[in-house]
Amino acid sequence: MTGTLSTDTTSGPAWQYRTPRQSLLQWLGWFLLVVLTVFCWQLMNENTIWAFVSDAPDQAMDIGSRMFPPAWGYIGQLWEPLWDTINIATLGTLIGVAIAVPVAFLAASNTTPSTRFVRPLALLLIVTSRSINSLIWALLLVAIIGPGLLAGVIAIGLRSIGFVAKLLYEAIEEIDFNQVEAVRATGASGAQVIDYAIVPQILPAFWGISVFRWDINIRESTILGLVGAGGLGIQLSASLATLAWNQVAMIFVVILVTVVISEWVSARVRQAVI
Amino acid sequence: MLKLDKLSKTYATGDTALSQVSFEVPAGQVVGLIGPSGAGKSTLIRCINRLVEPTEGTITLGDTDLARLQGRALRRARRRIGMIFQEYALVERLTVMENVLSGRLGYVPAWRSFLRRYSPEDVSRALALLEQVGLSQHFNKRADALSGGQRQRVGIARALEQDPELLLVDEPTASLDPKTSRQIMRLIGTACRERNLPAIINIHDVMLAQQFTDRIIGLQAGKVVYDGPPTGLTDAVLTRIYGDEDWNQMRGEEATDEAPRTPEVDLAEGI
Structure with a gap:
């Protein structure tokens, strides 16, 4: 220009x-x-x-009236799947973050051991993980290791690797290199340079990204049950199948409250680390 | 003692930053390295501790040829060389104490530095240095909470914490006000005199260089064009280093400003 x-x-x-x-x-x-x-x-x-579209307001009103009031008593059966959902999200995030951290260091152009070979490999891993939705990971994993929580945890973990690693490697690439040079000039080894010059600079980004991903994972894990990977989704698909719209409404309420709480937690954590 | 012999550096882009630079710095001598921007001053001091790879020549510190070292041997050589940076280059989110102790990184194993378990000698040396630079109250503050002058003092303490045999100083006063600049230069000078430490100070301000160094080396387009006492910087020499300029005018301002004070008085003032 x-x-x-x-x-x-x-x-x-x-x-x-x-x-x-x-x-x-x-x-x-x-x-x-x-x-x-x-x-x-x-x-x-x-x-x-x-013809169907012109009918839409009536249909929506009909389902809406069946949903209201929500089946408040149904909550008794929701506590356990809710606990499962939170566990899937939390364990999945932990696995994802644990794998994403080394991948991010291999992918960042200023810390990778080789730009020719290792970096493209790490970037490929990130793209693969990011391009496949959690729900599709879960579909694959339910087929491979059978239905249940484990499939959900691994699906969330695999999807999180790419997200966390991508944002983290961008944070690593944006660090102030003078600080790295100064620590290197003291005779520090590679591990010490990472510990003293790089980690302090990316720590706020790391916590922000991890908690943000956990927050997203809570939302994503509520639907994993639709394909048999455990959590609230199983209950949701059962209620949908029996056309129990007031139970569906109750599940929506539970999901909404959970997501609001997780967003609040992640906002507080991000505030605290900056 | 530091000895450079025919040191040259050509960057991958083809730019020659240094060509055939040779000089010796005996113990305890403070050398001011002056020259226009892009003359190779930064490259020269970064070649000495190998933050930049020299293309040719030898750099001898004591009995070691620094230009040939690799890996562990290079890290062991770097810990003998303290470096002070233009923008302080402190790790902003670590405390003052952690920054000073990072001067010991070349001496302690990674697990110890990771757990911040430094030996009592390292810690008491760090506290003594902070006392010396006037920051003993601030050891627990985060580096980004300090002012520019205070940060540069931490930078000096970090370099001295290495217990170095040589000090490399890159534009220590470029981001500081005139008064703080003088205090910092005085502090570096005193530290070198106390420890009989040789230093190379890369500096833009000719007046500061003349006042606080024992010897001046002038660099122009990667070549040494002047090497002698600070008093020898005549108009002709300055023109050789920087090109044409009305040097008398610069001196005139300085003379009215500084006439009653001699460098000796300045030094005795302390900090």
């Missing part, structure tokens, strides 16, 4: 933010965006049955 100056006008030099070529490209970009929007709208309408 370089501006242009032209001196051929009579009223002194004129400065333009973009060259004519850049302006043209920009207009072309906007035009393509409009074309894409029109195309997508058409695609969406092709498979929509408008």
Whole structure:
């Protein structure tokens, strides 16, 4: 983006933010965006049955009325799956973080032992973990190690590796290198440089990222039961299957309260470490 | 004693930062390294403790050729060389005490430094140094809670905690006000005199260099163009180092400012 100056006008030099070529490209970009929007709208309408859509408010009202009031007494059966859900999220986060920390150091360009070989491998691991949703990890793991909590914990753990490692390696790449140089100049070994110069600089980021991921994992683990990986999701799929809408509403209330509490905890922790 | 012989550094980009630099620094001598920006001053002192790899030449400290060392031997050599940095380069989120004790990292095993279990001698040396630089009250504060001058004092304490045989100082006063700059220079000078420690101080301020060093080395485009006493910095010499400038004007301002004070009086003042 370089501006242009032209001196051929009579009223002194004129400065333009973009060259004519850049302006043209920009207009072309906007035009393509409009074309894409029109195309997508058409695609969406092709498979929509408008009779059903016009019916939607009535249907929503119907389900809404069946959901209300929530089955408050159902809470008795929810405590145990709720505990499972929290355990899945917490253990999964711990596993994810434990693996993500070394991966982040291997992936950060300023700490990796080899940019040619190890770094691409670590980045591949991060991308793989990030590109597959927890629910799909859980589907795979239920097939491999059978239904239950373990599948859920591992699914959450695998998904967390990429998230935590990516944010952490970016934090490592942004550290102040003068501090590293100063510690190295004292004759410190590699492990000591990490301990004294790098860890103190990334510690706030580390706690922030870990707690944030734990908070996300609480939300994600509530649905893992849908594919048989334990927790509240099992109860949810059972209630949905029997059309017990007031039980479904109760489960939503429990999930909402849990998520609010976990967000509060993560906000407090992030405040404390900065 | 430090001896550089035909030290050269060419960066991967092809820029020659140093060419054939040779000089000796005897014990206890404080050398001011002056020169325009980009003359290779920073590269020169970073080559000595191998934060930058020299391309050619030898660097001898005592009996060791620093230019050839690798791995463990290099770390053992680095712990003999204290370094003080321009922007202090303290670990901001560690305490003052941890920063000073990090001067011992080259001597203690990793598990000890990880658990912060330093020997009583290391701790009492750190406390004595903090006392000496006037920060004994602040040992438990985090480094980012200190002012610029205080941080540089911690930087000095960290370097001295290494019990070094040589001090490398990179623009110690560049981020400090004039008064604090003088205090810091005086502190470094006193520390060197007490320990008979040789030092190379890379510095922009010619007046400070003249006042606080025993010898001046002028660097221009990676070559030594002046090596002699601070009093020998005539207009011709300054022009050789920095290029044309009205040097009398600079001196004139300094003369009216500093006329009644001699360097000896300044030193006796302490900090």
